[in-house]
Amino acid sequence: MNRDISLISCAGSLPENQLSVSCENTSLNVFSAGNLPPIGYRKLWRLNKKENITRLIKNSLVTALQQVNMSVKDLDSIIVNLVWPGNILYEEVILLAKELNISCPIIPVSLGTAGGMTALELGRNQFANKNCNYVAVIAACNYAHWFSQDDPVRNLLSDGAACAILSRDPGMSLFHSHTIQTYNYEPLQLDTHSEYVKYTLEAGEFIFNHLPDTIYNCCYQLCRDAGKEISDIRYFHIYDPTHWVREVSANALKVNRGKIVTIFDKYGSLGPAQNLFALMELSEQAYVNENDLVVLFGFGPAATATSILLSWSNIPFSIQKDKID
Template sequence: MSLKIKGTGSYVPEQILTNADLEKMVETNDEWIRTRTGIEERRLAAPEQATSDLAAIAVQRALEMAGIPGSELDAIIVATITPDHIFPSTACILQQKFGAVRAFCFDLEAACSGLVYSLEVARSLMKTNAALKHVLVVGAEKISSVVNWEDRNTCVLFGDGAAAVVLENDGQEGGDSIIAAKLGAEGNPEILHIPAGGSRNPASAESVANKQHFIQMAGRDTFKLAVNAMVSSCRDLLDAAGVEASQIRYLVPHQANYRIIKAVGQRLGIGDDNVYVNINRYGNTSAASIGICLDELARGQQLKPGDYLLLTAFGGGLTWGSILIRW
């Protein structure tokens, strides 16, 4: 049996929030944001849109590319830190939207590394269970719902969006689309986290007043750790797969910060022309970012059979991971 990527899809909301717009909201300016992050604008979901609504559009596009209805899905995995509800899972909400009655469903939380983690979980499940013919992997976030729009250090970074990947076990001989993965984590929650809302610090009038339900980040520590973790996981993965960095058609990093992206590419010896970047248009969409990049590459006819793609991410937890794909 051979495991293939049969469809990709993505969606970003219509509303655009530019750096000029942010200048009117907090003490910041376009030059400061662009030079430090590479971001020029980001997308914001409408008030009535939840994460599952963003995801549903991306899923529909992925299913159409794959040529299958939702009823043929055997499993749905959703990577998100902004689920519609604490429970049920956003995956179960998508199951209802697409009539995927035979699928089992769950959400996976690994912050910005969520899609990478989810792809590897899906690959592992499909390799050990031949009955799983079609698995849907989604990365979707309404990050604007957990951003403090008075905190200039974080509000400039994030945007909303969703992406979906349909994996198929086609029963044919041949190579897999997902060759290998290298995942990692280091329990260090306070560098990048949302302090309240869970069982440790349940929602209260005090937690809301103190703005503890929004993202908090130690920026300098995050930068250093992100570069080191992404580079080391990529190197370990390439060594294990016997693939040279010079063979990579595109490095597809999590779109967190352009300086991080550039540093990772340089340390891996991958030139700028082979590093995919769209952070200028969307900002950091957390678990959705790599999937949005992948869909843009797939639909932009920038890939040919046999191309190697190296996906790598770093997120809160702290989590990180890399996946090697052969198109």
């Protein structure tokens, strides 16, 4: 990987509507893996309508650009991963292009909850063109609305969007990346009669049993390819759509659990945007030093898992709560 490519700005956008969920009163679901949740309360962030995700996408893009005194006219391309678009036309991207009068290519990718990190890898690859100078990578999630109201899985899910700006300018260096396929996992299915997502009861158990190996293999190979050891990494964020991932990740990587960043209690599951929100949360922790190595691991069943190694640098970050009707 060309280490001259950096992340120079990142912004997140959440709906103002915040839900407080009692951990003790949350029903177990297929992805609980038999684990009882911790006590206390956690937060979820919800749009009233899934179509409003375009507003969050737009806000995250505009804010990330403004933080470095840029506009959409400066971009050479935009990569968008949304879980999930309303239809096969990806009309959210069409609306975004029209509202902001975007002239550069917008490339939608469909990679499930790993799509934020895999899109970041694809965004970095755009710089193989020597004339490419700025790329926006957007990861967004509205998948709570794709589960039925009585499905306990909804109690894990939030709506949100995040945007990262990549550049040849100095910033947080994208040191290396590694992607593997995950088609041995059980895919989610769309019930065409109800227009809601469905899944098998075995899907969650399979994730619980096999995710540790996937985490280790992807992160170990990433570090090995970059000439690093797992012990060289200051922090990991492993996609955490539920509470048990932190402990499982620490055991899989054989590291102190304090090295595993988790944001599930504060944000719920933001799908492909989860890793970027975690990166922004990490920026608030004063004990992250310049050039510390950070690994982000994105995971999607029956799609991809991508791990990315970054060399830390202080860049503009912001997370906004937007009032959306």
